[in-house]
Amino acid sequence: MKRRPEDLVVFLGPSLPAAEARRIAPCTVLPPARQGDVWRALSLKPRALVLVDGVFEAQPSVWHHELLAALEAGVAVFGGGSMGALRASELSEHGVVGVGRIFGWYRDGVAVDDSEVALLHADAEHGWRPLTVPLVNVRHAAELALKARVLGRAGAKALVDAAAGVFYQERTWPRIREAVEPAWTRPVREAWDAWFSGGVEDLKRLDAIECVRTGAEFVSRAPPMQPGVRRNPSSLVRRRRLMEDVTRVGSRAVDSGRVMELLRGAPDAAAWAEAGLRRALLAGWARSLGLDATEEEIAAEEAAWWNERKVRASRREAFLAANGLDALELRRLCEARALERLALKHASRFLPDGPSWDEALASEARMGGQWEQAARALAEADDASDEGE
Structure with missing residues (x-):
């Protein structure tokens, strides 16, 4: 299977330059993720x-629901x-597969919130x-300095x-050195300064590289895509995605x-809205009563829709x-159509003395x-018949 750069999508910003990520593997690099970007x-x-990178504080952060939708x-x-x-x-x-040391710190409770990875950075x-x-x-540097005695x-x-204790937008190494000075003895300060002058590893960069490599290795194996666990997000999430997603028309992305x-x-x-609401209500009602559409019924609805x-x-x-x-969302809609059909088929059983198919036909007509129109056509036919006699 031919690889596309879009097969691997990477959200990057200050942790790793986009060019370096592309040298690791063919990929599409997008800016730090905001809410809605994963959708x-x-x-x-x-x-x-x-x-890897995502915004916070000034803009809404990437939502958990987006990552679950991807899965x-x-x-x-x-x-x-x-x-x-x-x-x-x-x-x-x-x-979601966590990669790197920083992930391990979050998983194990060493790091607890987004302030641990926050930093001030330049724009795009x-x-x-x-x-x-x-x-x-800083944690990483402290560990390395401890290991180096x-x-x-x-x-x-x-x-x-x-x-x-230093606000993340002011946390530079000189400012950190100034803040820690009262806590260190002179020999400690001198030892640190000498060691620090040799350079300190950037853990965020190292973890970002490992994460991109891990994603690239997965794509290179080209395993078949398998839909994940089906989820039923809340109405709030569904409406948010509806407004924040994009629609691909050819090569152009149009804001939904x-x-x-x-x-x-x-x-x-x-x-259109009433038809959609009617289908959603009937499908939801059918589910609440324990009805399930079979795979055959859903497939039949999908085939009919394509036809x-x-x-x-x-x-x-x-x-x-x-x-x-996409195929997943189409299946959802066809399942709703199948459930709507089931609800209508069994309408007389849903309520005590429920409506029959004939009653429904008559009321709508x-x-x-x-x-x-039907009555007039029959009356005219009867008149013609009488005249013929």
């Missing part, structure tokens, strides 16, 4: 997604280095260059505590929120994408005027 990235049809779609998700390490520790039991135009030092890098346990702890805005103003918007659309097999993937769908 949007799924439109690229990746096989694996690597989350459900059969996309492997790897997290490490920064925000990815935090999210991986929170979702590892659901299938300047390559997301780090401007301050994240606390995890530059610091004792008390001195290493003092270094981490001093760094933690813009599509919704246009649809709301359409003359038939109310009718109605009259779309060639070679164009179906693009057709789904242009309608904001009377409301729509078709009853009069």
Whole structure:
């Protein structure tokens, strides 16, 4: 199978330059993930997604539900280095694969919140260059200094505590050195300065490299994509995704929120919404009563839907994408259609003295005027018959 750069999608910023990630493996590098970005990235049809950097504080952070949606779609998700390490520790039991030392710290409770990986950095135009030092890098330096016998346990702890007391947007190595000075003796300060002058490893960078490599190795094995555990996100999550996702029309990505805005103003918007609500309500009602659509019934609905659309097999993937769908979401909608049909088929059993099929047909025909048309046609036929006699 030919590899596409989109097979491996990587969210990167200050932890690792995009060019370095691309040297590790062919990949599509996106900026630090914001809320909604993972949903949007799924439109690229990746096989694996690597989350390293993500925004926080100034903008909403990447949502757990987005990563769960990726897993459900059969996309492997790897997290490490920064925000990815935090999210991986929170979702590892659901299938997100954590990579690197920082992930281990979050998993084991050594690091507890996003302030551990927070740092001030330049913007995209300047390559997301780090401007301050994240606390995890200070922890790593303290461990290395302890191992090198530059610091004792008390001195290493003092270094981490001093760094933690400096606001992340001001946490530079000179500022950290100034903050820890009262806690260190002169020999300790001199030993640290001499050792530090040789350079200190950037743990976030090392973990980011490992995370990208892990994702690339997974893609290179080209395992078949398997849908993950099916989830039923809340209405809030579904509506948020509806507004924050993108729709792929050819090579162009159109914000789904813009599509919704246009649809709301359409003359038939109310009718479309009522039809969708009717189907959702009947399907939900059927589920609440213990009805399940079989695989055969769902497949039949899907086949009928494609037949109605009259779309060639070679164009179906693009057709789904242009309608904001994928195979998984189409299956959900066809399951709802199957449940709607089941609910209507068994309507007389759902309620005491429930409505029959004939009653439903008659009531709709009377409301729509078709009853009069049928009655008038029969009356005219009877008149013609009488005249013939």
